Amino acid sequence: MIAEFGYGIALVSFLVAVYSVVAAVYGATKKSASLVESSRRGMLLTFPLITIAAGSLIYLLVTNHFEVAFVYEVTSRSMPTYLKITAWWGGQAGSLLFWSWLLAAFASAVTIRKWDRDIEFLPWVVMVCSVTLVFFLGMVVFYENPFTRYWLVNGNVEPHMFQPALATIFTPQDGNGLNPLLRHPGMVIHPPMLYLGFVSYVIPYAFAMAALITGRTDDRWIRLTRRWSLWAWLFLSFGLVLGGRWAYDVLGWGGYWGWDPVEIAAFMPWLTGTAFLHSVMIQEKRGMLKHWNMILVILTYALVIFGTFLTRSGVLSSVHAFANSPIGPLFMAFVSATLIASIALVIYRWPQLRGETEMKSMLSREALFLLNNLLFMSVLVICFWGVMFPLVSELFTGQKVTVGPPFYERATAPIFAGLMFLMGVAPLSAWGHSTVKTLGRAMWKSALIALGVTVILFLTYTKNYIALIGFFLIALVILVTAQEFWRGARARQRSQNENFFSALSRLMGRNRRRYGGYIIHISMMLMAIGILGMEAFQTSTQGELAKGDALDISGYSVKYRELASWDDTGKGVNFTRATMDIYKNGIYLGQLHPRIDYYFDSQQNMTIPGNRSTIKDDLYIILVDWQPTTAMGATFKIFVNPLVNWLWVGSLLFLVGIIFAAWPDRDPAEEISRRGITQSANQPSAAD
Amino acid sequence: MKKFLYTFTFIILLGILFTGAALAQDKLPTDDEVNKVAHNLYCPVCQNTPLDVCPTDACKDWREQIRGMLAEGKTEAQIQQYFVDQFGDRVLAAPPLSTKFNLIIYIIPPLIILAGAIILFRSLKEWTTPKAVEAGSGAARDASEASSQKDSYVTRFEEELKKQK
Known part of the structure; x- marks a missing residue:
């Protein structure tokens, strides 16, 4: 009953979304306000509808309705209730519904208030959101239906939505259970975060399209969606970091990022999104780069759809997997169609998108921002081509190839170094104009101190010259950025007669985006310390130990004390847990417990490392293998991951920075005066 | 074993x-x-x-x-x-060059990036006018920017209020 009901509601919401598209387009072209209003209401209606459909699915998940194929695949009786709920996005069919639900929520949030001033955008924003929704709900309704049930037809079990002739329903005793890897708290939050980021990017795209279609190509659309793109970026970034942390905690290979196609699929929209965040500022300040911003937001949207599809479907494993997946070609068709239509619109409006001012110098801030965009796009090209090449190769030569971390690392490392250098230079450059001389004057002190730091590191810590270049750049960026805070606050202190700290906090409060951005720059550098530590200094050793034996690595001594293995039938898991004594330079530091959890329902292992984390390094132990009969010997792999904690510390600071930048302004007067500026935005004002 | x-x-x-x-x-x-x-x-x-x-x-x-x-x-x-x-x-960790076809994975990204760099450089040249205006360093500009911004905020705010009445 519930399954049919849920499916019915999903079908209705699909039809409502189709209606919204038609009504919006028709209403806009016939200039019928009532039709546009009707399309807006249709858009708003999809959210409660999809919520009901999702509610039905969650009800089925929680109440062990294993006759529903999706419920069978992702849950089992032994799973706790909260995991059964989060299993909603644990499989493809459910996550498509989840995606639709988020999109309906965001689109509703945007269209819930009446837009007086921007009413001309409304039908087109509704149209773009609804088209996307139609596509995703269409997937749910016609191809990846989470409500499909098992039926016994002539002795065979077959999945169908509706009862075939002479069939009876088939209910398995227990479900397959969620992939154990997905039961980790990190994995419970990571996909929704990524999806929040993905879906939020639909909104800026919708406004960009509305601006192109209506021909209102000033930067109004950018100002309206500024916070959306910041929050989208926040969620996407946070999703990526959580994914890394999850990999570090449960995948048991000692790292957090493996340049896997699925990871890259989520990383690519982040690249264009980051480039967009920067280049948008040029348009706001200088009225330039309108074409480019359009292209960036279009690319981000296309990559978001592409990424959604890749992260769940596993189609990249081979050409055949792609062709056999029912939704693969459809996704490709949708991405291509929207991409072509959007680019065609940009070309159609090309003359209206011309820049309003001239650029005065190759070293001006806008020129450096452009260089930043070029570098981000370069990383994107490498990532995209790296992900696609195995398919291309298989298609043309029949030969399967791997494009692994060494390829990406070698290709992107110099580009990341260039981005870091830009981070050090760009904050010092002025809008409109800078010269080598002014930049040099502003930079030389920081550069000198950074060089000093590098020399000290050379003498005391490492002789690895690539790492040293990295540390130099990190020190440079941190110093330059700190100097920016210092100089700004000092200038304000002098002119406003405030004490230093209130001057600093006022300064930051007035320029949230700028100083939030600087905090993000510093946090990126902290993260870079962690990444550099892992890339340049990670060491590992592996060995089979008898009880009482020890492995030595980088000053640590790891002694194998004992191993216990037991079943927890309530949870449906067998735990095998080793106890290790940790010594550093002969001093006892405590115990670590690497373990392997075996899940009976899904018959899968999960390797949980024992990890001792300090700001200097992580000692990360994996239980690789053991001899069950004797419980005598066991094999361990031990990593020492220097500085990796800085990555997590940096990501927390990153969150602080971006929330600071995206937080709504408290002062309504300032908000109104901003709007005032927006109205005269056609001319770059004297204030800029 | x-x-x-x-x-x-x-x-x-x-x-x-x-x-x-x-x-x-x-x-x-x-x-x-x-x-x-x-x-x-x-x-x-x-x-x-x-x-x-x-x-x-x-x-x-x-x-x-x-x-x-x-x-x-x-x-x-x-x-x-x-x-x-x-x-x-x-x-292998990366496509080997022993297969000629694999050359394209190493050639195409640099080509695209180079093309991007050329487009960027040419646009910059087009936009850049030789006129050079002396400008202060970032922070000095910021300070003046902040104060002038504040003034214009106030005037615009006033204007906005008038309009709303």
Whole structure:
């Protein structure tokens, strides 16, 4: 009953979304306000509808309705209730519904208030959101239906939505259970975060399209969606970091990022999104780069759809997997169609998108921002081509190839170094104009101190010259950025007669985006310390130990004390847990417990490392293998991951920075005066 | 394990025959030596997983095979070649240049990036006018910017209020 009901509601919401598209387009072209209003209401209606459909699915998940194929695949009786709920996005069919639900929520949030001033955008924003929704709900309704049930037809079990002739329903005793890897708290939050980021990017795209279609190509659309793109970026970034942390905690290979196609699929929209965040500022300040911003937001949207599809479907494993997946070609068709239509619109409006001012110098801030965009796009090209090449190769030569971390690392490392250098230079450059001389004057002190730091590191810590270049750049960026805070606050202190700290906090409060951005720059550098530590200094050793034996690595001594293995039938898991004594330079530091959890329902292992984390390094132990009969010997792999904690510390600071930048302004007067500026935005004002 | 033991026995036997060689190889290669080779090979079944960290049983067997080959005195290059012959190019971390087609993975990204750089440089040139205006450094500008911004905020705010009335 519930399954049919849920499916019915999903079908209705699909039809409502189709209606919204038609009504919006028709209403806009016939200039019928009532039709546009009707399309807006249709858009708003999809959210409660999809919520009901999702509610039905969650009800089925929680109440062990294993006759529903999706419920069978992702849950089992032994799973706790909260995991059964989060299993909603644990499989493809459910996550498509989840995606639709988020999109309906965001689109509703945007269209819930009446837009007086921007009413001309409304039908087109509704149209773009609804088209996307139609596509995703269409997937749910016609191809990846989470409500499909098992039926016994002539002795065979077959999945169908509706009862075939002479069939009876088939209910398995227990479900397959969620992939154990997905039961980790990190994995419970990571996909929704990524999806929040993905879906939020639909909104800026919708406004960009509305601006192109209506021909209102000033930067109004950018100002309206500024916070959306910041929050989208926040969620996407946070999703990526959580994914890394999850990999570090449960995948048991000692790292957090493996340049896997699925990871890259989520990383690519982040690249264009980051480039967009920067280049948008040029348009706001200088009225330039309108074409480019359009292209960036279009690319981000296309990559978001592409990424959604890749992260769940596993189609990249081979050409055949792609062709056999029912939704693969459809996704490709949708991405291509929207991409072509959007680019065609940009070309159609090309003359209206011309820049309003001239650029005065190759070293001006806008020129450096452009260089930043070029570098981000370069990383994107490498990532995209790296992900696609195995398919291309298989298609043309029949030969399967791997494009692994060494390829990406070698290709992107110099580009990341260039981005870091830009981070050090760009904050010092002025809008409109800078010269080598002014930049040099502003930079030389920081550069000198950074060089000093590098020399000290050379003498005391490492002789690895690539790492040293990295540390130099990190020190440079941190110093330059700190100097920016210092100089700004000092200038304000002098002119406003405030004490230093209130001057600093006022300064930051007035320029949230700028100083939030600087905090993000510093946090990126902290993260870079962690990444550099892992890339340049990670060491590992592996060995089979008898009880009482020890492995030595980088000053640590790891002694194998004992191993216990037991079943927890309530949870449906067998735990095998080793106890290790940790010594550093002969001093006892405590115990670590690497373990392997075996899940009976899904018959899968999960390797949980024992990890001792300090700001200097992580000692990360994996239980690789053991001899069950004797419980005598066991094999361990031990990593020492220097500085990796800085990555997590940096990501927390990153969150602080971006929330600071995206937080709504408290002062309504300032908000109104901003709007005032927006109205005269056609001319770059004297204030800029 | 069995294969391992066979190899071991085999080496012992070899050792009895060639005492000199046996002295150099009286121990099996350690896990670290095996992993060093395995790290640069990719699991032929699971996508994108280096062989040294892959937890599947198949990979365990392959690691033991590497151990055996190392014990036989094979070099890393020989072992890699063996795996390529068995499973194809996909066991290598990056597409090898021995297949001409793979050239394009190394050529296309730099070409696109170069094209981007040229477009960017030309646009910059087009936009840049030779007129140079002396401007202060970032912070000095910021200070003046902040104060003038404040003034214009106030005037605009007033205007906005008037309009709303």
